Amino acid sequence: MPLIESINFSSPAMILMIIPLLALIILGLKSSGKTGEISYTGLEYLKLNKKSTGVNKKNIRTILLIILIFGLGILWANPVTYSSNPIFGSATQVTTKQFVVVFDMSPSMNLVMGEVTEEKKRGLTVNDEGVSKYEVAREALFGFLEQFSGNSFGLILFSTEPFLARWPTVETQNKFLEVLDESLRRGSGSQLEAYSGLTNTDEALLLAQEVIQKSASVSVESSAVILIADAWDDLEAVEASIRELRNNDINIYIVGTGVPEDIVEKLTKDFSDDNGFKIFHVDSQAEMAQAYYLIGNIEESESFAIDEKFETNIRWIIALIMTVITSIIIWALEIPLHRSRSNNILSGTGTRNIRGLSES
Numbered sequence: 001m002p003l004i005e006s007i008n009f010s011s012p013a014m015i016l017m018i019i020p021l022l023a024l025i026i027l028g029l030k031s032s033g034k035t036g037e038i039s040y041t042g043l044e045y046l047k048l049n050k051k052s053t054g055v056n057k058k059n060i061r062t063i064l065l066i067i068l069i070f071g072l073g074i075l076w077a078n079p080v081t082y083s084s085n086p087i088f089g090s091a092t093q094v095t096t097k098q099f100v101v102v103f104d105m106s107p108s109m110n111l112v113m114g115e116v117t118e119e120k121k122r123g124l125t126v127n128d129e130g131v132s133k134y135e136v137a138r139e140a141l142f143g144f145l146e147q148f149s150g151n152s153f154g155l156i157l158f159s160t161e162p163f164l165a166r167w168p169t170v171e172t173q174n175k176f177l178e179v180l181d182e183s184l185r186r187g188s189g190s191q192l193e194a195y196s197g198l199t200n201t202d203e204a205l206l207l208a209q210e211v212i213q214k215s216a217s218v219s220v221e222s223s224a225v226i227l228i229a230d231a232w233d234d235l236e237a238v239e240a241s242i243r244e245l246r247n248n249d250i251n252i253y254i255v256g257t258g259v260p261e262d263i264v265e266k267l268t269k270d271f272s273d274d275n276g277f278k279i280f281h282v283d284s285q286a287e288m289a290q291a292y293y294l295i296g297n298i299e300e301s302e303s304f305a306i307d308e309k310f311e312t313n314i315r316w317i318i319a320l321i322m323t324v325i326t327s328i329i330i331w332a333l334e335i336p337l338h339r340s341r342s343n344n345i346l347s348g349t350g351t352r353n354i355r356g357l358s359e360s
Helices: 012-030 043-047 055-077 133-147 172-180 191-195 201-214 235-247 261-270 285-300 315-359
Strands: 006-009 079-083 092-094 098-104 152-158 162-169 223-229 251-257 277-282 309-313
Touching: 012 055, 055 315, 098 133, 098 162, 098 201, 133 172, 133 223, 133 251, 133 285, 152 172, 152 201, 162 172, 162 201, 201 223, 201 235, 235 251, 235 261, 251 261, 251 285, 261 277, 277 285
Parallel strands: 098 152, 098 223, 223 251, 251 277
Antiparallel strands: 006 079, 079 309, 092 309, 152 162
C-alpha cells in the first residue's frame, strides 16, 4: 500500500494567483533589457550578455523562478494528503462517513403524500394547504443531517439533468438549507420550480458515484448514496446504475415517496442477497422519518464501520522546498551575477583611470 494514497487541494482555485507572476516573468524576459527594468524581480540580470551570465545560468535561473512561482500556487491551494497510516507525525485522524443525497426535483414531488385528489393532481401552489412529498422529504433529511452531524454530505438535485448542488462537506447546516429552503410549489417563481422537469434517475446515480470516487477525504467503502424519489422513467436503467454503484462498494438507499409497491418488491427481490442496498416504501411523514432512522442504524452498525484515514497538511514541506530553491537563486545565481557585473564595471573603470594617468 502506498504511503500517500491521495492528495487533495482545499482551495484549488487559488492556484490562479500565479498567473500575474508568470506574466511578469514573460514580459520581463521579452522586454528590451534596459537596466533597472522590473528592478524588483532582478530580471535585468537575465538579459546580460553571455560573457557576464552564461546561457546555462540564465536558463537554470529562469527554470528555478518558474518552479518557485508554481510552488507559491500550490501553497495557496492548501494541499493535504490522505493515507491509511499517519505520516510525518503531524496527521489528523479522519473518521467521517460520506453521504451523497440524490434528491428528485421533478413535478411529481410537488404532489401530496398518499392519495391525490383531482384538484391537487397538478401539484400544490404557493397558497395551497397541505405538505408536498418534497417538503416531507426535505424536513426528514434535515433531521438526518443532525443525526450524522460532523460527517460529510454532498447534494445532487436531479430532474431532466442531474446537478451537483453541494460538493461533500461537513458544513451542512447552512450549505444545504440555502439550496433546499426554496419552494418547489407552482407559482413560487423559485429556481427549483424552474429546474423541475423530467426524471432521469440513472444519470443522477452515476453522477453520485463519480463524486464519491473523486472525493479523497473518505474511502469509497465508507460512502453511501441516499436516493429520494417518487418514480423513475426507466426501471431497467435505474437498476443498472444501482448495480454499478454496488460493484464499486458504494451503499445505496432508496427512499421511495409513493413508488409503486410492485417496483419496490422487484428491486427488493433482485438485491435480496446484497446488504448494501435497501429500498423503503414511504407514504407518510412518520414512514419517512422511520426510513431515515433505519438508514442511520444500518450505517452505524459494525458491518459498515468507518475506515480510518489520516489527513496531513503538506504546506510546510512545500514551503521548505521553496526555501531551498530561493536560497539557490540568491546564493548560487544572484550573488555571482551581481559580483561578476560589479567586477566588470570596476575593472573597466580602473583601466580607464590607469590609461588617463599614463597619458598625463
